[in-house]
Amino acid sequence: MNSFTFTQATGVEAAVQEKTSHDGSAYIGGGTNLIDLMKENVARPTHLVGLKKLPLASIDNTPEGGLRLGALATNADTAYHPEVEKRYPLLSQAILAGASPQLRNMATNGGNLMQRTRCYYFYDLATPCNKREPGSGCSAINGYNRIHAILGTSESCIATHPSDMCVALAALEAVVRVSGPEGERTIPFADFHRLPGDTPDIDNNLKKGELITGLDLPKNGFSKNFSYLKLRDRTSYAFALVSVAAALELDGNTITEARLALGGVAHKPWRDTAAEALLKGQPTTVETFARAAAKVLEGAQGYGSNTFKIELAKRAIVRALKQATEMSQPVDDNAFMNSNP
Structure with missing residues (x-):
């Protein structure tokens, strides 16, 4: 793991400013994926912006009759929230199918969207990987690829997205709320993550410095x-x-x-x-x-x-x-x- 500096942000605007003012920086919430990547030297941020003190952990009703999930609400708190269990049981079920109780107690909703592939070659620094090092090649295509993608692949990458929660969010047509240097915006869930194309190192459509602040669920949760x-x-x-x-x-x-x-x-x-x-x-x-x-x-x-x-x-x-x-x-x-x- 490389050395890095750390700042604990106390507000969304401050977090965004801190992130954009440091090259090679990364946001960290629960850290359940980022810390692993750092330990394996797959991710090497030089500066971390802590998010734990931001007021983004609540789960509230929206004026439209839906539900807003705070980006820093944990996966466990979300899965067991009475409104989620009652109105969006598909989401609760998907979250509880993932990881372990210990990880769900730490992992955040925003971090779940940002987690990276579990492709063996992505984690193995001795092998070529276009996600890790663009232009180096994809070892999975002609290698052992039992866990890999069968839809939306490209010549550059056949990695899969690992989330369970995100599959349910896609089905429910959630909306991702973000804040960045240019202000706040929303992203339909279908447009948040990317297919690999010729830039598999880019997992999503966030702009530089943007921070996920929440997820909006529509009124219809298909609870029956x-x-x-x-x-x-x-x-x-x-x-x-x-x-x-x-x-x-x-x-x-x-x-x-x-x-x-x-x-x-x-x-x-x-x-x-x-x-x-x-x-x-x-x-x-x-x-x-x-x-x-x-x-x-x-x-x-x-x-x-x-x-x-x-x-x-x-x-x-x-x-x-x-x-x-x-x-x-x-x-x-x-x-x-x-x-x-």
Whole structure:
């Protein structure tokens, strides 16, 4: 770990000014990802701006009837907040599927959005990685890539975004609130994270110095018919091979509104509005769900070790939609892994 200086900010404007006035600086909240990156010398900030004293940890109702999640509210406080559990259970379920209780007690909502990929090669300084060192190459494409992306990839990178929380936020159409040198603005969640293209080192569309201050959830939380399904190698403290956030509104056995987002398959949480459109007005049958799943995976590409994810994702989508329809609780993830090579 390299040496660095540290300043504890006491206000949002002060934090932004401190960040922009120091080259090579970084914000730090819970630090559950950044500290790991620093220990591995993957991230080498020369100055840290502490955020813990900023008044950004509350969870409040919005005038529009939604809910505003403070950027510094912990993942645990968010998942167990009565309003989140009642009105946005899909989000609560997704958060609790991630990390461990100890990490959720430290990790912040803003930090969850900012966490970086868990690609093996990204963490291995001895191997080329375009995310870590632009232009050096992508070791995963022709290497061992079992955990890697099958959607939205490029010749430069096939890394995946690791968050569970963000998959639910994508499905719920959250809005990210930020503050920066140019003032405050909002970013639709679909536009926050980026696909790799030829700049995989840039994970999101934040401008220089901008700080996440909160997340706005819309009024409709799909609290009646939802499911978060996470398929992984072990049942706790593991990142998703494939995860699915499914949310439906039903009129009897007919789907009137649908949301579908995937994790573990792309450089960003993957939402397919075309597949959602296929579900609207259709009956809640396995055949309907299978057509939507096929649409989502229409352009999927495997790279060898991860090719199994294409079929796994299709099956996971069908299963998640079926669970959302029936409001059944998720069963043992590993029972679904028998088809894996």
